[in-house]
Structures are given as structure tokens and as C-alpha cells.
Amino acid sequence: MTSGPGPAIRRHHGRRAPRAALGAAGVALCLAAGTGVGLAGTAGPPPAATWQSGCAADCPAPVAARPPGAPVRVRVPRIGVDSPLTVLGLDRTGALVPPADFARAGWYGRGPAPGDPGPAVLAGHLDSRAGPAVFARLDELRTGDRIEVRRGDRWLPFRVTGSLRVAKDRFPTARVYGPTPGPELRLVTCGGDFDRRRGHYRDNVVVFAVADSPADLLPSSAAG
DSSP states (O other): OOSSSOOOOOOOTTSOOOOHHHHHHHHTTBOSTTSSSBOOOOSSOOOOOOOOSSOSSSOOOOSSOOOSSOEEEEEEGGGTEEEEEEEEOBOTTSOBOOOSSTTOEEEETTSOOTTSSEEEEEEOOSEETTEEOTTTTGGGOOTTOEEEEEETTEEEEEEEEEEEEEEGGGOOHHHHHSOOSSEEEEEEEEEEEEETTTTEEEEEEEEEEEEOOOGGGSOHHHHO
16 A cells, blocks of 8 residues: 555535544544554543434435445455444544444444445554454455445445555545445555554555445346
8 A cells, every 4th residue: 555646536526525523533543552543532421323324415316225224244355354343423522433342343323324325434443452453454455356344134245446545634534525426435544654652653544445236236127
């Protein structure tokens, strides 16, 4: 993974910009000392994370029924990830609260769910004091690699379209959280060098993926 130009991401002019809280969530993803994903301490417990079905804002109507239920698991065969998903929320500063379990990934419950129109954000730790964590090999993913998310009784397939590594203070908020015409994924963890003086990694790694619908999801009229 390099810190060069990011992948080609579709731009949608005239759409509403992501909320400020979402921008803070991306920038603050790697702030805890000695961990791959974390946050600075807050004055009190964060609000409980919840999920409501549907797109967060300004999303087009889907062409087919949305998958039922919340996402419960993610698989990434190339890097050996097969993890339950926990719902993630924001702390009182507007930063994304990472999974409490270093071996488990999570998804941002106030945004689109995987399989709904829009960019669903999945986050996981890079490492812990004990060793590699769930997204330790995220930067090994390449264009065309497969990601699967379980919702209800279905595995929803996605295909990697690109990735980038970027300094936290240059986090590409619009690229990560901006609206998309269909279901997409953003997988986020830390990367780059570990700043021992400040106690956090310097960069974020972001993987972009789009829905890769199997043929049996096409309407019968399209299948001929």
C-alpha cells in the first residue's frame, strides 16, 4: 500500500456534504496509545450505538428489495478475515468508537448498512499490545478481491476497487463518507509509522469496494 494518489472514486456534484461528525470519525480513528484503532478518552460513557435500516441521507431508491436485518459478519478471504460485526457509534466528540474486541470488526450504525445504497463503513484494529488484530493485513487487499457481508440469511458480495493510505490530518472525508449511487463498502484501519511520542499511528488505510451482485439477483425480465 502506498500513499500515492487514491483510487478513482465517483464524484457526485450538487450532493450534500457529509456531516462534520463523520469527518471527525475518520480523522480520529487511531488515537489510542499502543493500539491499532482507538480514541482519546472522553468525559463520560459514549451514547449507545444503534442502527436504523436504510440510507443515511440523499441516497437513490434501490432497484431491488434491501436485505433484511442488520449485518452480522464479514469475510475477506485473501487476508483470512472471518469476523462477527458489532455496531459502532460516535463518542461525545464525534469520533468513531472502535470495537472493544481487537479480534472483531465493526460497522458504523448511523450510516448505510452494507447492501443498502451508500457507503457502509467497517472499521477494525490493526494491532494490540498482544499482536496483530482483525484488520492487520488490510493493506494487502488488491483490486478485484472479494469481501462478503452476512445480512439475514444472505451473504452479500462486494469487490475491491481500490485503496489508499493517507495521513490522519488529510483524511479524505468526502471520498469515504460521500453519497454513492449504489451499495459500497469502506474498510478502515490504521497504517504507516507508529508515533511513540504521541502514542498513535500516523496514517489511515482505507479500502474501497462496490457491490458485486450475483446473477440470480437480477430480475427475471433482465435474465431473459
